[in-house]
Amino acid sequence: MFRQISAPRGFSLIEMLVGLFIVGLLLSLTSISLGTLLGSQSKAQAGIVQRTLEIVSDRAVMLNRPHRVVFDENSFWVEEFVWGKWRRDIPPPFQQRFWQHNFQLVDAPVTVEVNRYGDLAPARFKLSRGRTQLDIEVAPRGLVHWQAREVRS
Numbered sequence: 280m281f282r283q284i285s286a287p288r289g290f291s292l293i294e295m296l297v298g299l300f301i302v303g304l305l306l307s308l309t310s311i312s313l314g315t316l317l318g319s320q321s322k323a324q325a326g327i328v329q330r331t332l333e334i335v336s337d338r339a340v341m342l343n344r345p346h347r348v349v350f351d352e353n354s355f356w357v358e359e360f361v362w363g364k365w366r367r368d369i370p371p372p373f374q375q376r377f378w379q380h381n382f383q384l385v386d387a388p389v390t391v392e393v394n395r396y397g398d399l400a401p402a403r404f405k406l407s408r409g410r411t412q413l414d415i416e417v418a419p420r421g422l423v424h425w426q427a428r429e430v431r432s
Contacts, residue, residue, distance in 0.1 A: 320380040321413045321427035324406060327379065328415055329423035331355070335373070336397040343395050350404060352387040353377055382406040382413065391417055 290298075331348060335357050339346040345360040357373035358365040378384070385405040392400040399417055406413040407430070416424045 321411065321425070324379055324382055324413060325415060325423060325425035327376075328355075328425075331357070331376075332391065332393075332399060332417065332423065335393050336399060338373075339393045339395055340397040345395050346393040348391045348393070350384050350387065350389040350391070352384050378406065380408060382408045385412075 335346050335348055338357075338359075342359070347358050347360075347365070349356055349358060354375050354377045356367060356375040357369055358367045359369055360366070383406065385407050389402055389404040391402045399419060401419050402417045404415055406415065410430050412428055412430045414426045414428070418424065
């Protein structure tokens with residue numbers, strides 16, 4: 280006349296709610312830090328574009344020659360106009376560089392012309408990585424405006 284006690288077969292409702300709360304809390308913290316990371320990577324990529332254009336503008340003034348920056352799908356490089364044609368074999372740091380953080384240029388190629396006085400031709404282009412899109416606008420005075428946004432499918 281003894282009753283057999285069976286082993287527990289699952290979790291109680293309280294245990295399930297506590298587990299779901301912990302998982303939800305961890306997911307929210309991860310998404311916040313991931314959003315911050317995407318913003319900082321976009322800012323870093325826009326900074327690279329701006330510094331490259333500033334350096335090329337200074338070089339064009341120093342050498343008194345037109346230059347251009349060619350942005351391709353996966354990379355960008357600098358060319359200078361010498362003896363009637365565009366020359367790509369320029370010493371470092373102007374050789375071909377690849378986009379960082381897996382960004383890719385949308386609607387490639389894009390060329391930003393720099394005259395011998397260092398003035399930049401206005402240009403707009405977009406870099407994308409997954410659902411993140413970085414809109415970059417080059418103003419005539421060499422200012423680079425950028426905005427990172429998440430693209431919804």
